[in-house]
Amino acid sequence: MGLPLIVNVVELLRWPGTTKDILATVEVSDFEFEDARVADVPISINLHLESLSNGVAVSGAATAHWQGECRRCLAPLTQMMIVDLSELYQAVPEDPDAYEIVNDQINLLPMVRENVLVAIPLGPLCREDCPGFCPQCGADLSEGACGCDTSIKDPRWSALEGLKGNLPD
Numbered sequence: 001m002g003l004p005l006i007v008n009v010v011e012l013l014r015w016p017g018t019t020k021d022i023l024a025t026v027e028v029s030d031f032e033f034e035d036a037r038v039a040d041v042p043i044s045i046n047l048h049l050e051s052l053s054n055g056v057a058v059s060g061a062a063t064a065h066w067q068g069e070c071r072r073c074l075a076p077l078t079q080m081m082i083v084d085l086s087e088l089y090q091a092v093p094e095d096p097d098a099y100e101i102v103n104d105q106i107n108l109l110p111m112v113r114e115n116v117l118v119a120i121p122l123g124p125l126c127r128e129d130c131p132g133f134c135p136q137c138g139a140d141l142s143e144g145a146c147g148c149d150t151s152i153k154d155p156r157w158s159a160l161e162g163l164k165g166n167l168p169d
């Protein structure tokens with residue numbers, strides 16, 4: 001229901017310096033991501049709240065999983081990511097990046113949702129040196145060389161070949 005992510009901060013606001021820790025595991029569906037890149041694995045949240053004179057600082061991390069495909073070989077990928085969180089909540093937001101404290105409550109859910117979405121890598125790779133597909137025959141080069149001679153033809157490439165000798169490998 002997302003309830004562990006709605007925190008009453010009356011006590012925190014009363015005494016600057018007061019802290020509170022939040023540990024929760026929340027179903028992905030509670031976030032309503034509407035984004036297929038978020039894998040359906042519960043998101044765990046470990047947050048530290050601290051009351052300041054101008055609001056409540058929230059810091060910690062969310063552990064979530066994203067899914068997608070390698071941009072070179074299109075292999076399906078699912079990976080864990082740890083998203084660092086550091087945000088400010090204010091009753092009357094002065095900071096343009098601050099989230100609002102409504103009825104003495106802070107709702108951590110939209111904050112976690114936004115940070116998780118931003119953290120998903122664009123154009124992921126299954127591994128750093130994924131060779132992808134052969135540009136000539138389309139073979140998956142991670143399963144072995146296809147035997148195509150790729151050293152030729154396109155004049156744009158031969159220009160690069162000329163350069164190559166002068167560059168450190």
Ligand SMILES: [Zn+2]
Binds near residue numbers: 073075125127
């Ligand atoms: Zn790949």
Ligand SMILES: [Zn+2]
Binds near residue numbers: 134136147148
């Ligand atoms: Zn080939």
